[in-house]
Amino acid sequence: MVDVFGTVHLGYIVIETSRFADWRRFGVDAIGMHLDTLDHGTMRFRLDDRQCRFLVKLGPAEDATALGWHIDDHETFDRILARVVDRGVPVTEGTPDEAAQRGVERLWRFPGPKGLAQEIFTTPIVDPLPVTGFVTGEGGLGHVAITTTEPHQLRGYYNTVFDARLSDYVDETISGVRLKIRFLRVNSRHHSVAVAATRGLRIDPIRTRIQHLNIQVAELDDMLAAYQRVRALGFGMALSVGQHTNDRELSFYARTPSGFEWEVGWNPISVDESTWEPTTHQSISIWGHTPVGQTVIDRLTQFCLATKSLRNREIAVPALSGVGIPDD
Numbered sequence: 001m002v003d004v005f006g007t008v009h010l011g012y013i014v015i016e017t018s019r020f021a022d023w024r025r026f027g028v029d030a031i032g033m034h035l036d037t038l039d040h041g042t043m044r045f046r047l048d049d050r051q052c053r054f055l056v057k058l059g060p061a062e063d064a065t066a067l068g069w070h071i072d073d074h075e076t077f078d079r080i081l082a083r084v085v086d087r088g089v090p091v092t093e094g095t096p097d098e099a100a101q102r103g104v105e106r107l108w109r110f111p112g113p114k115g116l117a118q119e120i121f122t123t124p125i126v127d128p129l130p131v132t133g134f135v136t137g138e139g140g141l142g143h144v145a146i147t148t149t150e151p152h153q154l155r156g157y158y159n160t161v162f163d164a165r166l167s168d169y170v171d172e173t174i175s176g177v178r179l180k181i182r183f184l185r186v187n188s189r190h191h192s193v194a195v196a197a198t199r200g201l202r203i204d205p206i207r208t209r210i211q212h213l214n215i216q217v218a219e220l221d222d223m224l225a226a227y228q229r230v231r232a233l234g235f236g237m238a239l240s241v242g243q244h245t246n247d248r249e250l251s252f253y254a255r256t257p258s259g260f261e262w263e264v265g266w267n268p269i270s271v272d273e274s275t276w277e278p279t280t281h282q283s284i285s286i287w288g289h290t291p292v293g294q295t296v297i298d299r300l301t302q303f304c305l306a307t308k309s310l311r312n313r314e315i316a317v318p319a320l321s322g323v324g325i326p327d328d
Contacts, residue, residue, distance in 0.1 A: 004076050005163040008186040009140030011070035011124060012052050012102055013213060014117075015258065016059035022257035023056055030230045030254070031215075031264065032222070034131045042101060047215060049130035051103025053141055062258040063208045066109070066117040067144065068102060069162070070124060077122050083161060084110045087319040094119065113154045114146060115315045116209045118161070135216040139189030139270070142214040142263075145181075147206040149314050151197035155182055156322030158193055162186045167271060168246045169280040171199075181284070183246060188270045190247035204314070212238075212253060212261035216268065223250065223266040230254045242288020244268075245281040253289070 017023055024043070027033045033045040033054070041058035044051070059065075071077040084091055094107040104121040112118040136142075148154045158164035164184040172179045178199040183191035196211065198204075217223050227241060236255030243250050251265030 002079060003163045004071075004080060005165060006187050007072040007076045008080075008162045008192075009070045009072075009138065010067065010143065010186075010192045011050070011104075011121065011141060012055060012068035013064055013141070013144070014055045014057065014066035014068070014102075014119075016057050016061035016063060016065045017258050018058065018060060018062070019257040020056070020058065025233060026235055026254075026257055026262075027054070027056075030233050030235055031226055031262070032133065032229070038101060044101070044103070046127065046131045047134040047141070048132075048136045049126040050136075051125045051127050052101070053136075055102055057101075064116065064144070064210045064213070064260065066119050067112070068104070068107065068119045068121060070140065071120050071122050074122055077120060080120060080161060081108060084320065087160075089317060089319050111317050113150070113157050113314075113316055113321075114148065114209045116146070133218050133222050135218055139187055139216075140192060142216055142265075143189065143192045143194060144213045145194040145196060145211045146209065147196045147204050147211045149197065149202035149204050150316055150321075151180070151182060151195050153316050153318070153321035154195050155184060157317060157320050158184050158186070160320045160322040164193065166278045167191050167276070168278045170246060170284050171280060171282055172284050185271060188273075190249075190268055190271055206260075208258070208260040210260050212263050214251070214263040214265055216249075216265050218266075220250065220266050223252070223264055226264045227252045237292040239289040240292055242285045242290070244289075245283055245286050251289075 027045045028035045033047060035045055037043045043056050045054040047053045089110055091108050091110045094109055099107050103125045105123040107119045107121040109117050109119045164186050167183040167185050167190050170181040179196055180199050182195040184193045186192050238255050238261045239253035241252045247268040249265040249268035251263050253261045253263045256262050
């Protein structure tokens with residue numbers, strides 16, 4: 001099987017919300033992205049010369065609903081699609097309207113873990129007036145972090161579909177709960193998907209399909225300015241400024257109007273494939289990333305969600321989840 005690693009890049013994220021006014025303020029005034037309003041129920045944010053990096057649609061989910069992956073060429077695109085089809089997983093071609101909203105010429109969609117649809121495309125549409133101040137390029141949009149009760153299946157999914165590679169692990173204990181986080185890369189960006197799971201009893205205390213998403217800014221001052229704007233505008237802060245152990249990124253985590261977290265980071269390392277070896281870190285942060293503003297109600301809500309996750313089986317795509325992947 002031909003390896004497609006390095007030809008895949010996180011291109012866009014689709015978000016469904018009923019809080020349009022809050023998302024406008026958050027995206028433009030707090031984070032500093034460019035806004036294009038398409039109609040009363042659709043808007044999108046730009047970070048660079050791409051027409052769409054975040055598609056925000058009117059709906060009740062208050063969650064991310066799809067990840068869009070940019071594939072470098074048509075041959076690799078066909079190879080990935082064949083992997084999905086050959087395993088009996090249904091694929092659907094996006095409509096012309098869906099493609100236009102996402103700023104791509106064509107797209108195909110297939111199921112993903114936790115009900116998070118995966119969409120692939122080859123040709124993004126660019127805008128003649130690019131936005132500056134953010135870092136995308138070969139590494140793609142940034143990354144997403146997903147909590148799961150099925151970490152091996154989720155890792156296997158991205159290995160099967162995109163030949164994702166393991167960058168490293170983080171073992172961490174938060175509020176007495178032992179976590180193992182797997183960081184997966186599909187190109188030189190340290191990770192495009194982080195997979196977080198409890199050790200021992202598998203529980204998931206997060207309501208949304210993604211726990212957080214990440215974007216990267218060009219300068220340290222850009223990150224600090226966004227941090228000040230988020231606080232000044234009254235949006236919730238989840239974690240204060242800090243630095244991660246594994247990718248060395250400086251960042252903070254804000255709470256989006258839909259409840260999942262939004263990480264703004266600066267200066268993460270890139271992976272050198274010729275020398276990189278996966279390792280295990282004993283903490284997620286070197287310093288900082290102090291929790292901010294979590295209430296007793298927040299903790300009770302997470303406890304209830306964790307209890308519910310014991311009763312409800314997580315949505316998975318077994319045919320694409322792989323077998324025999326080395327892990328802990």
